[in-house]
Amino acid sequence: MVSAMLCDALTSPTKSLVALYSSLTANGQAIDFPTLAPKHFKNIFSSQKHFSQIPPLDVRHPPSAYSPRSLVRFRAMVQDTSLSQEIYLSSFGDGKPGGWGLEDEALVDDEDVGDIDHAKLRERTVIWAVSIPGEAEWVSEFIEDSEEPGGTQALAAPLEAASRAHKFPDPSCPHIGAFIKLYDASESTPKSTEIYTFVGVLTSESRPELAPSENAPVYPTLHVLFSIPRPPTITPFPYPFSAGSPEASPIGDVPLQADVDHGVLELRNELISWIADEALGGDKEAAEWVVLTCVGKVRSRAPQLNPLSLTISNFPSSPTPPDAKSSSVPTVAAILSHILPITAHLPLSLSLLNTSSFVPEYHEEDLHSGRLQLPAGTTVLVEETGMTEGKVVEKGLRNITALQQCIASQSISYVFPYSTFSFSTDLTFIVLSEGKKSAFVDTDVNIRLRDLSAEPAEFYKPADRINVPPPAKLEAFRRLVGGAKNGQVTISESVSKFIQDDFVKERRDMKGTTSEDLALRMSAARVMALSMHEKEVTQCIWERVKVLDQHRKAAAAAF
Structure with a gap:
């Protein structure tokens, strides 16, 4: 069963979301969907083996490398939390779920919307996150979500220009930026400069208010299924640790105690x-x-x-x-x-x-x-x-x-x-x-x-x-x-x-x-x-x- 859910989540997170909503509706728990969905997906990817199969979103694997509504993980720094919250319709006719960009899919058409039931309106938090500024290349080898997923290759094409480069500390450095949409109101809102790994459904959306023109730019958007806060040091190395016991020379002119490692x-x-x-x-x-x-x-x-x-x-x-x-x-x-x-x-x-x-x-x-x-x-x-x-x-x-x-x-x-x-x-x-x-x-x-x-x-x-x-x-x-x-x-x-x-x-x-x-x-x-x-x-x-x-x-x- 876990393998089937894992396969669905990886290949079609949309299908997996709809299936989960249907099962919760049948059990009378549809109202708790925004809270239960993160727990469901976090459980599916609870093991390192399964988590590492989620494709990464980074400079080598930019948004253009993925088809719409792909499942990705984005290790990022929160840059802007001042964006306004958004209102979305949590469900549509015939038991179809809302949120996570589903309202933009063929899954939901105008007939499904009908008269809006205000009791079904929910709020989602929107923030902007960017690649971790100054992160060393070796870091991915040491953190728990770092393994390259099978079959995903680093891009050979030139790096594409990041959208909204002014929202990165050093705009000249290659980086990724994206809107992050959070649905679980029970979780605390990430703070500026905090580091998270966001796992979600990757889409893109036009934001005319950011650049009014006939051809408004399209920005990467990640609808978060679940997130993992990262410690400030990123790499959770143990303290203390033993490096063996070869003879060490004294430091300077001061002898060291005999019991030191x-x-x-x-x-x-x-x-x-x-x-x-x-x-x-x-x-x-x-x-x-x-x-x-x-x-x-x-x-x-x-x-x-x-x-x-x-x-x-x-x-x-x-x-x-x-x-x-x-x-x-x-x-x-x-x-x-x-x-x-x-x-x-x-x-x-x-x-x-x-x-x-x-x-x-x-x-x-x-x-x-x-x-x-x-x-x-x-x-x-x-x-x-x-x-x-x-x-x-x-x-x-x-x-x-x-x-x-x-x-x-x-x-x-x-x-x-x-x-x-x-x-x-x-x-x-x-x-x-x-x-x-x-x-x-x-x-x-x-x-x-x-x-x-x-x-x-x-x-x-x-x-x-x-x-x-x-x-x-x-x-x-x-x-x-x-x-x-x-x-x-x-x-x-x-x-x-x-x-x-x-x-x-x-x-x-x-x-x-x-x-x-x-x-x-x-x-x-x-x-x-x-x-x-x-x-x-x-x-x-x-x-x-x-x-x-x-x-x-x-x-x-x-x-």
Whole structure:
């Protein structure tokens, strides 16, 4: 029976919907159809084997690749929830169901409609969703709904232009956008920037109100059968995990406790060395700060415990002129995309600052996206090295303010015609600066890149020149960082007292040490423990963080 229902749902979701409605009508449950339908289809595809047979809707498999009313799954970020709800007729004559685009089919004709029974009117929620901005190519291999369905091939044709590109944070990037129609009123409405996998019936519809003309464009529309919310990290890696037990070298000059998992430490050291050698001219301390930053996330809103933000100063500018047709991208951007599920590259320039928008703005009854409208868990690489002399206009100043606000308060403003609303976000920031510090924003940590022998071109290597580890090693790196981002650590009373006493002693012996140093080191100690997959912050971890911070401050003072 399940096989028959599975086959019907995959090959003809319309037939499957009508059959379900008929059975519910016979049992007197037709009124609960919008609530029972999602449960029915979610049960059919409850196993990974069955779920993976649903064809994906993505850049390689765009709407044009499917026939009307195909069943698809769309892993997406919610971009716009301000759209008006729609009224639809839940059923027609002769027991025919409404909704899910069925009213547009030959299944229902004018005679079926007749006089409208207002008791049969229902509301459906309409939102706009887009491909997940900055999602790494490897992510699909690791999440539960990722397997390519049998017989579905990636398209060889050129990518088609996405409809309503202004609703994607970076309109120049290939992506998919679609109207999402939700029928189950018992489910909470998705919020902006949340990530979902929507499974539903793919149709298209004309929306003349969006582009009044004789030839109004047609937009992809997904009538949702059921949806699955995704965690902010997308990849649910475990914490802690064991990487084996090969001997590990100590980190820096600080010995490590005997009971630590040396396999994890060895893996962590390998990750730091890879980042340093491939992207940061061999500077391992800068690479370690990169790892600590990537592990961070908002741990609390009250009190506010934000992730560390990092500036790598003394970073060389690109050897490619800013006005070149094909600009160079920092190697560190490619490295991050290999180990993190979602990254965003923000190459600051006068043109970008003065003409684009970093926050969502409402124009002509439509919410335009901004460069910072990103899902929680995104790591944003802000590149200042491409800036040239010139004037920053008012829009550019607003963008700089929005960027600083996002870093400092983990919030982003949505700008409407007569009001502005602030919404919480959860992004980590790494800034690349040529000078002593960032020219535009303040970050928690400023690490000066050492004057090493590497040529500037080594910091902007093309993808084919990057030494990428074997797949098994990359997977281990991803599990190390992803698991750490999901983890939790504690600080025992004894360690807390040790830290307080140690800091009081340092403050007495070293002038210029402030309470801000303590707050920074406490945050760094937590993510240090997480990056080691430890459950508690230890004295050794505190000592390591103190050494890192002292080296960082000494290098900055000598710059």
